[in-house]
Amino acid sequence: MRFRAGVENVTTFFRIMQSVEKLQKKCIIKFTEENMHVICNNDANEGGIQVWSQIKIDSIFNNYRIQSNSNNEITVNLTCEALMGALRSVSTSSGTSNSASGSSYETDEVIIKLAKKNDQAVLNFEITGTTRVGRKVRIGHDVKIEVMKPADVVKLSEPMCPEPDIHVLLPSLQKIRTIVERLRSMSDVLAIRASQSGCLQLSINTESVKVDTEWKNCTIPQMMKESASQDDNADDPPPDPEHLFSVLVSVRSFLKFLSSHVVSTTTIACICQNHCLILYVYIGDVADAGGVLTFYIPAIIDDE
Amino acid sequence: MQATFDAYSLKPFTRALACLSRYGEELCIYASSETLSLFCTNSSKSAYCRFKFNKEFFSKYRVGDPSKGVQDGVVGQLMAKSLLSILKHKTVESTLERCEISIVEGVSAEEAADETQDGLESKLVVRLHCKHSVIKTHKLLLLGSTTLMAPGIPDSSNETLLRIGPRAIRDMIEQFSLPKGAKSDPQLIWTFGETDVEVRSLESSIDTRSRAQLATELTISADEFDLYNLYEAPTTITFHLREFNATITFAEICGLGLDIRFTDSAEPLFIDVEGDNFETLFVISTSQPPGSAAQARLASTGPRKRLREDTPTDSSRFKKPMKVVQSTTDRMSIARDTAPASNRLSSSRQMPPPATPVTPSPGHQHSSHHTLHAPQISASVAPKLSQELPLFLPGSSQLSILDEVALRESGLGIEHMSAEEFNDMFEAHGEEVNIEEVPPNPNSTAQTDRIGGGLEEDAMFTPTQTGDTLSNDEPRAFYPLFED
Numbered sequence: 051m052r053f054r055a056g057v058e059n060v061t062t063f064f065r066i067m068q069s070v071e072k073l074q075k076k077c078i079i080k081f082t083e084e085n086m087h088v089i090c091n092n093d094a095n096e097g098g099i100q101v102w103s104q105i106k107i108d109s110i111f112n113n114y115r116i117q118s119n120s121n122n123e124i125t126v127n128l129t130c131e132a133l134m135g136a137l138r139s140v141s142t143s144s145g146t147s148n149s150a151s152g153s154s155y156e157t158d159e160v161i162i163k164l165a166k167k168n169d170q171a172v173l174n175f176e177i178t179g180t181t182r183v184g185r186k187v188r189i190g191h192d193v194k195i196e197v198m199k200p201a202d203v204v205k206l207s208e209p210m211c212p213e214p215d216i217h218v219l220l221p222s223l224q225k226i227r228t229i230v231e232r233l234r235s236m237s238d239v240l241a242i243r244a245s246q247s248g249c250l251q252l253s254i255n256t257e258s259v260k261v262d263t264e265w266k267n268c269t270i271p272q273m274m275k276e277s278a279s280q281d282d283n284a285d286d287p288p289p290d291p292e293h294l295f296s297v298l299v300s301v302r303s304f305l306k307f308l309s310s311h312v313v314s315t316t317t318i319a320c321i322c323q324n325h326c327l328i329l330y331v332y333i334g335d336v337a338d339a340g341g342v343l344t345f346y347i348p349a350i351i352d353d354e
Numbered sequence: 355m356q357a358t359f360d361a362y363s364l365k366p367f368t369r370a371l372a373c374l375s376r377y378g379e380e381l382c383i384y385a386s387s388e389t390l391s392l393f394c395t396n397s398s399k400s401a402y403c404r405f406k407f408n409k410e411f412f413s414k415y416r417v418g419d420p421s422k423g424v425q426d427g428v429v430g431q432l433m434a435k436s437l438l439s440i441l442k443h444k445t446v447e448s449t450l451e452r453c454e455i456s457i458v459e460g461v462s463a464e465e466a467a468d469e470t471q472d473g474l475e476s477k478l479v480v481r482l483h484c485k486h487s488v489i490k491t492h493k494l495l496l497l498g499s500t501t502l503m504a505p506g507i508p509d510s511s512n513e514t515l516l517r518i519g520p521r522a523i524r525d526m527i528e529q530f531s532l533p534k535g536a537k538s539d540p541q542l543i544w545t546f547g548e549t550d551v552e553v554r555s556l557e558s559s560i561d562t563r564s565r566a567q568l569a570t571e572l573t574i575s576a577d578e579f580d581l582y583n584l585y586e587a588p589t590t591i592t593f594h595l596r597e598f599n600a601t602i603t604f605a606e607i608c609g610l611g612l613d614i615r616f617t618d619s620a621e622p623l624f625i626d627v628e629g630d631n632f633e634t635l636f637v638i639s640t641s642q643p644p645g646s647a648a649q650a651r652l653a654s655t656g657p658r659k660r661l662r663e664d665t666p667t668d669s670s671r672f673k674k675p676m677k678v679v680q681s682t683t684d685r686m687s688i689a690r691d692t693a694p695a696s697n698r699l700s701s702s703r704q705m706p707p708p709a710t711p712v713t714p715s716p717g718h719q720h721s722s723h724h725t726l727h728a729p730q731i732s733a734s735v736a737p738k739l740s741q742e743l744p745l746f747l748p749g750s751s752q753l754s755i756l757d758e759v760a761l762r763e764s765g766l767g768i769e770h771m772s773a774e775e776f777n778d779m780f781e782a783h784g785e786e787v788n789i790e791e792v793p794p795n796p797n798s799t800a801q802t803d804r805i806g807g808g809l810e811e812d813a814m815f816t817p818t819q820t821g822d823t824l825s826n827d828e829p830r831a832f833y834p835l836f837e838d
Contacts, residue, residue, distance in 0.1 A: 132567035135531025139570070154525040172569075181525065185578060189529050190571040 051118035051197075053081060053164035055111040057140075057175075060160055062313065062333060062341075063110050064137040069310030069331070069343060070101055071130040078198065078206070080125040081107075081116055088343070089206060097303025098348040102208050105341030109334055111162075124164065125203045127196040128173065136175045136191035155179035155187055171195050209346050211328060214320035215295040218244040219269040220329075223311035226252070229263050230308060234301050236261065239350055242304075243296035244321055246270055246289055254301070271318060295321045298350040307345045314343075325349055355385040356456040358414040364450055366629060368441045369607055370405040375434035376600035377403040377636075383430050383478070383496070385457065387417045394434060400639035401597040402505050411631035413452065430457060430476050430496035440480055440492045449484040456481070457496060505622070505637040514546065514589060516614045517581035520605035523612065526578075527602070530555050530570050532595065540595050541641060547588045549576050556592070580611065591619050593640045601625055601636045616640070 057063060066088060070077055073090050080087040090101040107114050118124050140157050157179045165174040172192040179187050220226065229252065233240060237254035244250045248270055253262040310331050320328040327347040334340030359367065370392065374381055378394035378401075385391075390412075393404035409415040440446075441453070458477045476496040483489055532540040532555070541556040553572045576582045605612050605627050613626040625636040 129567040131531075135568045135570070138531055139529040154521075154528060181522070181574070181578060183578075185575045187575070188573040190573075192569040194567045 051124055051164065053116050053118075053124055053162075055107070055114040055116075055162050057110065057160040057162050058112045059110045060137055060140045060157070064134065064140075065313040066103070066105065066333065066341075066343065067130055067134045067137065069313050070103075071134060072306050072309040073099060073101060074130070076127055076129050077101075078125060078127050080123060080203070080206075082121075082123045083116060086110065091206065095303070096306060097300030097350075099300075099303040099306055100209060100346040101343060102346070103341065103343040105333060109340035120200045120203070123203070125198040125206075126171075126173070127198055128193055132193045133173070136173075136193050139189055139191070140175075140177050140179075155181055155189075165192070167192055171197050208344075209326070209348075211326055211346070212322050214273075214328060215323045216244050216246065217271050217273055217318055217320050218248075218250055219271060220250070220317040220319050221265050221268065223308055223314050223317055223331075227305070227308040227311055230301065230305055233261060234305060238301055239298050239352070240301045240304055241296055241298050242319070242321065242327060243294040244268070244270075244319070245292055245294045247291040249292075249294070250319075251294065251296075295323045297321050297323055297325070297327050298352050299327050299347045300350060303347050307347065310343055310345070322349075324351065355390075355417045356414065356454065357385075357390060357412045357416075358452055358454045359412045360452045361447075361450045363411060363413075364441065364447070364453060366608060366632065367407075368438070369604055370632070370634070371434060371438040371441060373600050373604040374403055374405065375438050376603075377401055377597050379433060379435070380431050381434040381437065383432070383457070385417050385429075390415070396597065400594070402635075402637040403597070403601075404635045405632060406634070407632045430478065430498060432478060432494050432496050436494050437478070437480070440482075440494075445484075446482060449486075449488070450482055451485060452483045454481040454483070455479070505624075505635075512585045512617050513615050514585045514617070515581060515583040516546075516579050517611055518579045518614070519611050520602050520609075522578050524602050524606060526553060526572060526574060527595065527599070529572050531568060541592055542595055543590060543592045545588055545590045546576070546584050548584070550574065551576055551578070581613075585617070589616075589618065591616055591623065591640045592642070593623055593638050597636070597638055601627070601638075604634075 070088055070090055073095055074092045076092075078087075078089040078091070080089065084107060086105045086107055088101065088103045088105070090099075092100075116122050116124060139155075140160050157177060159176075159178045161176045163174050163176075165172050167174075171194075173195050175189075175191040175193070177189040177191070179189065181187050230240065233252070233254050236259050237256045239254065241253045241255070242251070243253070248266060248268045250265040250268045251262060252264075254260070304327075307329055313333055314331040315334060316332040318330045318332075320330070322328065326349050327345075329345040329347070331343040331345065332340075333342065371381075374392060374394050378396040381392055381394045383390070383392055388409055390407045390409070391404060392407075393402065395402045456479045458479055476498060478494040478496045480492040480494070481489060482492075527542070530540075530542065530553075532538070543554045543556060545552040545554070551574050553574075555566075555568075555570045576584075601612070608627075608629055610627050610629050613628075615624040615626070616622070619640060620642070622640055623638045625638070627634045627636070
């Protein structure tokens with residue numbers, strides 16, 4: 051199997067890994083001809099959270115070449131921290147202009163390729179850059195990986211979910227994060243509710259404290275329902291715009307999802323009442339469909 | 355000793371203390387008539403740091419009392435963090451007008467009625483004169499020390515000298531994502547070639563067995579160095595980063611360049627940083643380049659401070675560890691700060707005493723002065739010596755012919771010992787000591803004599819070392835601290 055690509059957009063790649071790193075130590079990356087999938091489906095994850103993502107290779111790589119016996123797909127298991135370490139030395143520090151953070155070298159080129167060193171499969175990163183004074187510098191990183199067997203790859207499957215009850219465009223994840231961080235110390239369970247009228251609520255309810263945070267005028271994207279016959283819909287009464295669909299999730303796992311705020315431009319939350327919460331975090335412009343990270347958070351069934 | 359400095363000088367002084375506290379816990383102060391030195395060694399004796407402030411650094415500087423007979427210098431030991439926390443306090447920087455540091459020698463037993471300790475109970479008094487006539491006085495207990503650690507002078511014939519700005523070297527090190535945390539002690543391997551410098555992380559070869567997930571390698575032009583006098587290309591050295599980072603941080607904050615000197619891969623690294631009326635020396639030991647898998651294992655798992663109990667049980671296959679410093683009670687040598695010790699031993703931080711003596715290679719030129727017999731291993735504080743790497747090892751590859759002669763002269767018969775016998779010496783040593791209570795007299799060196807790993811002690815002292823030595827300068831087989 052062969053894999054080689056130039057990494058055009060290191061920052062995005064780095065931010066994707068940042069979003070995922072908080073969930074799991076190791077993650078699975080599947081490279082196909084068209085897409086890169088980042089998968090975290092460890093059962094031991096906090097609150098059962100899973101991430102399945104699909105990113106168009108064009109949004110990150112250039113000169114992408116892949117070849118393998120299993121349909122030109124390569125699936126590897128690696129440590130998030132190691133991959134981030136390799137990417138960190140490249141990613142130019144955005145935001146803070148402090149030269150202490152981020153790379154102090156101007157990066158010219160980053161090449162990622164599959165390699166084998168000492169009988170160990172690695173993802174090799176070759177970075178050529180220039181120092182402050184204009185001299186050439188070369189940095190090489192080897193990230194230890196485990197190539198997954200085709201049999202295991204087949205077993206990877208996204209969780210099954212029913213049709214969501216409601217979709218809502220979330221406000222800025224930064225802001226939500228600030229609030230949920232406060233809630234974390236007060237409760238383990240968070241209720242997320244949304245209504246067709248554009249109301250979004252995040253609340254906790256414990257013996258000692260009850261906190262409700264409400265956003266009004268959120269966009270409710272209308273998802274096209276395919277094949278559901280028009281007749282059926284016409285018979286049903288129009289859904290009550292004020293009705294709140296809710297789901298209970300673990301605060302900690304929701305917070306882990308919120309660590310993707312670094313990469314998201316748009317996020318759509320889909321509530322499957324009493325079943326799960328699905329969050330689509332779009333990377334780049336939604337229209338471009340550069341990539342989407344999908345978070346699945348199972349609901350906590352409240353018997354009350 | 356009395357020294358006064360103003361708010362302007364406070365900054366470098368505090369930064370020096372911060373750097374010192376990253377090297378080691380205990381700080382030694384040595385005040386001579388011309389300079390004030392602060393130095394410390396880390397717990398595994400693999401790194402040494404010394405700041406020497408000229409008297410011009412201070413607005414007022416006085417050592418000794420002419421009327422009573424001038425003392426050559428004052429020595430004391432204290433916890434670096436204590437002094438640092440006093441000077442680094444958030445209000446100090448903005449309100450300080452001047453700072454007076456003085457060392458008050460201990461009074462004799464009769465005068466200090468409530469003190470059970472005797473004699474040399476010295477105090478370091480820090481008096482901060484702040485705005486609005488506020489005077490804050492801090493008194494810190496200063497432990498007298500019988501042992502002063504000092505590094506050997508490097509032999510300059512095969513020395514490589516490099517000069518680099520702190521930013522450039524910081525940039526290089528930043529490329530390596532190294533595990534952070536108190537337990538981690540990352541190392542980097544530096545290979546200096548004719549035109550290029552290559553830096554690799556220690557686990558640079560990931561294989562199926564190693565636990566490291568990431569290996570990094572950096573290649574940069576030698577032009578990054580302002581001065582690049584390489585003795586021989588290529589030269590490879592390996593050392594731990596923890597103290598090196600402290601040094602770079604200090605240089606970066608003060609905006610000073612680093613002069614790095616080293617000879618070959620087994621000898622320690624010397625770094626000089628010179629500033630306004632002060633100069634600093636850092637000595638960092640080098641480790642053996644990665645060869646044995648066992649070493650890599652140790653390096654990643656070894657605890658920072660090695661306890662006495664650990665070492666004797668490790669049967670080692672490594673080359674012997676070497677110390678960066680040797681203890682010397684010769685205060686003149688401290689005053690010169692370039693103690694001409696012959697054994698320049700570089701130690702590997704977490705290596706146990708090796709079992710197998712390694713045959714010597716007569717390649718090294720050492721200056722002739724031996725401190726083999728002279729130095730006493732008795733450090734003033736027991737925990738410091740709980741890391742008991744031997745000062746030297748029989749038949750080690752690092753001993754020159756002269757050293758070997760000294761070895762034989764010492765009459766210890768070490769060169770004839772087998773590895774077991776050698777280790778047994780330590781074992782027995784350890785057993786003797788294990789259940790010691792803390793000595794009532796902090797200045798007592800008896801305990802530490804036993805704990806220390808020096809072979810000379812066995813030969814020099816009778817085993818009956820009582821715990822109640824009353825004074826540090828009781829003449830023993832070592833050179834007295836105070837040369838009256």
